[in-house]
Amino acid sequence: MNSTNRQWKLVSYPTGMPTESNWAMSESPIPEPSSGSMLVRAIYLDVAPYMRGRISSQKNYTAGVNPGELMVGGAIGQVVSSNTPAYQSGQIVVTGHTFGWQEFAVVEPSDVRLVDLDIAPLPCWLDFLGMNGLTAYFGLLQAAEMQAGDTVVISAAAGSVGQIAGQIAKISGGRVIAITSSKKKLGWCRQLGYDDGVNYRTETDLAAAIARVCPNGVDVYFDNTAGIIHDAVMQNLAAHARITICGTVSLADKFDQPDIGERFLRNILVSRARIQGFLVGDYQHHYQKAWARLANWYQQGQLKCEYDIVEGLENTPKAFLRLLTSKNLGKQLVKVGQD
Amino acid sequence: MNSTNRQWKLVSYPTGMPTESNWAMSESPIPEPSSGSMLVRAIYLDVAPYMRGRISSQKNYTAGVNPGELMVGGAIGQVVSSNTPAYQSGQIVVTGHTFGWQEFAVVEPSDVRLVDLDIAPLPCWLDFLGMNGLTAYFGLLQAAEMQAGDTVVISAAAGSVGQIAGQIAKISGGRVIAITSSKKKLGWCRQLGYDDGVNYRTETDLAAAIARVCPNGVDVYFDNTAGIIHDAVMQNLAAHARITICGTVSLADKFDQPDIGERFLRNILVSRARIQGFLVGDYQHHYQKAWARLANWYQQGQLKCEYDIVEGLENTPKAFLRLLTSKNLGKQLVKVGQD
Structure with a gap:
């Protein structure tokens, strides 16, 4: 030693x-x-x-x-x-x-x-047996109240939380859309079970790209990034959409500056959307149950990493x-x- | 005729x-x-x-x-x-x-x-017996889930929805803060029972003014305006704050342009705030009960107009x-x- x-x-x-x-x-x-x-x-x-x-x-x-x-x-x-x-x-x-x-x-x-x-x-x-699994689980199923049949969009979809959230959304009966930064990551998301995806770095009109893969709008958005992906999803909300603000990694280079850009209060009002700021620690009384379900999915081969x-x-x-x-x-x- | x-x-x-x-x-x-x-x-x-x-x-x-x-x-x-x-x-x-x-x-x-x-x-x-009363009632008690003890901020506080929302918040045990555009309107809000208020037209630092009247942060924000009042409240959120987006009257002059300004996703995340877009029509199965309660408050002298x-x-x-x-x-x- x-x-x-x-x-x-x-x-x-x-x-x-x-x-x-x-x-x-x-x-x-x-x-x-x-x-x-x-x-x-x-x-x-x-x-x-x-x-x-x-x-x-x-x-x-x-x-x-x-x-x-x-x-x-x-x-x-x-x-x-x-x-x-x-x-x-x-x-x-x-x-x-x-x-x-x-x-x-x-x-x-x-x-x-x-x-x-x-x-x-x-x-x-x-x-998935640590904070990432709990974050994906509670952010999707509790904060966003995801239901079977929802169109679920996940940013940073191949990332640590995103890859788990996408699989839980699929297990839970959603149509699941990956937003990520490369063709390789989109391929990985397909292997995980995502139904479709968008490479935000190669699309010239990201709002239109999301409309293309979500023709009936976005019911649930698991937001790990903020920034341009958030902006594009907000222009494609289904009625009563639910958005979990889990992370803001795209703001990593401007934590000490105001985040200036387009605001979407009219979209929120018109679609009666709900935006929920999320920290996993608020759910700690339910961790044991979530760990048991996550472990069970993994052992049944429903959760890859x-x-x-x-x-x-x-x-x-x-x-x-x-x-x-x-x-x-x-x-x-x-x-x-x-x- | x-x-x-x-x-x-x-x-x-x-x-x-x-x-x-x-x-x-x-x-x-x-x-x-x-x-x-x-x-x-x-x-x-x-x-x-x-x-x-x-x-x-x-x-x-x-x-x-x-x-x-x-x-x-x-x-x-x-x-x-x-x-x-x-x-x-x-x-x-x-x-x-x-x-x-x-x-x-x-x-x-x-x-x-x-x-x-x-x-x-x-x-x-x-x-108060029409859409305004229902909007104030459901926007505050259902969409924002206001509870006794909450610090409640209301924009356009002397307006048609605001003046009712302020009184319902008071009846419901809140500490209620008016944001409005003149000294006269603030005086009217005091008569209605608002605990304190801010004239947004005369404050040079609106976020600081809201911090002054809400030293423990804002638990509930009934947002009738969007714009600068929204921005100032978002910098004063208490943990687990709830925001009802009911109206955007301050955007009346820019409905056909993007609303550019500061975004507050980090504030939402850190405070685990919830922003809920609101339309009263979603609550129509509960109108009868709300009308009965509103009429009752009025007849007991608890609701002025x-x-x-x-x-x-x-x-x-x-x-x-x-x-x-x-x-x-x-x-x-x-x-x-x-x-």
Whole structure:
């Protein structure tokens, strides 16, 4: 085992799109777990779009990371030593956001779940059995109240949340439309069961493209991106459309500026649409049920996953930037230690 | 009785803010009611913000008025002759939107309700006992799910829907904030029971002004206006805020142009706000209950009304423009015939 712990700390808030220079790697001694907590060695680190909101001086739903502090993020890891009877050394666990971009962390049992490899392989526990699965599940079925027969549009459709949301929508009886950034990603979405799709980078009139694939309008829009995709969908709302605002990754380069563009209050009024801002944490009393259903779908072969794995702690900021610029296909992870 | 029927017909779709020249008055013979219908003489004609949406080539929730056609609008009137057993001549009725801006109309019993002067005086039947009352009631209590203890902000607060919504919010246990366009209107809102208010025309920083009167944020926003008031409220959302998009009167001068400005998807996400487009017609199965409650509140002295009455059919477009430019205080009506 290493004698030091390598960590990525935030150096400065990004101006516009983040760059690698917004973080710096440093070393510190491996921490000791106090009574009631445990030391965990990272195997996979998570990088996810929500992290963009945490490295901004703008108001967010929870505390952000200040310059000089360890970058936030969940991990899959192995218990090295435990001062709590809840977990033993050698066990594999998945953690909440407090783990951070580092090799070792002291974590509390309340922030950890045990990984069961009989249910699904390791990376799945930061994917459909982690926050992404819950986000897709509650964002679609609760916040948007998706029903069988709905035409469901999903932006960032091949991304970590999108690929799961698309499959849940299909399992739930929807006609499901992918909006994504390449032909390769559209192909992957087809394999996942999406009925149709649009490449937003090659369409000259995105509103018309969505009208083409959604001739009866959009009943449910799972919005992971904001920006031009949002604008195009808002011009194609079916009556009583429901929109979940789950993420705004297309605004990653302008978190500190106003987002100026066309507003659609008349479209909302005329179609009696509902726009629901969404954070998965509001549904935590129902996580157990959602995890059970997600695991069940996976074991029945109804839920596929694709991973995009970058190797090495030193490449963590790079992996995060891949995500913000749509270069990943499937869930982006960083492998930082042996399984 | 006159031998002719004077009518206001649309001449052209407005470009920007409507002007009187968008309509022309013409005369035609008084129509004869066919079997099953009745002839009604107008006493009060309605002018209301929804009419702006009907005189545009833009998509709306229902068919618009084409140039050359009679302008739409409800009326309070007296039955002149009836070919239906449901109503007798001499009775006073209130009609749906099909009456139109004219002195006489043939109407169907299904589009008419009997006015009961024991419940409330004549103008009330186009106000809190008409569509405005229902709009305020369902927009606040159903679409926004207002609860006791909520901080409720209402734009166009002294207007036809706003003045009723403010009182229902107060009856329902809210802390109620008026946004309106003059000191006089703010005074009227205080008389109605609003707890506090903001004059949007005199504040230099409207978002800061709303923060001042809503120190814990806005739980419910009843949006009758869109525009700068919407923008200011969106920067002051409490967690799980609910916004009813009921009207967009501040866009009256740009129905045929995109509404460009700041978008607030990050605010919606962070506060998990819900924006609900609203049309009262979606609640028609519950109208009877709402009318009964509204009448009951009025008779208990909990619901006041103010009218702004313009005299003469010839002034109907003028009255409508008063409304679009915020010159009215209370419900705008046009008196066109004897009680």
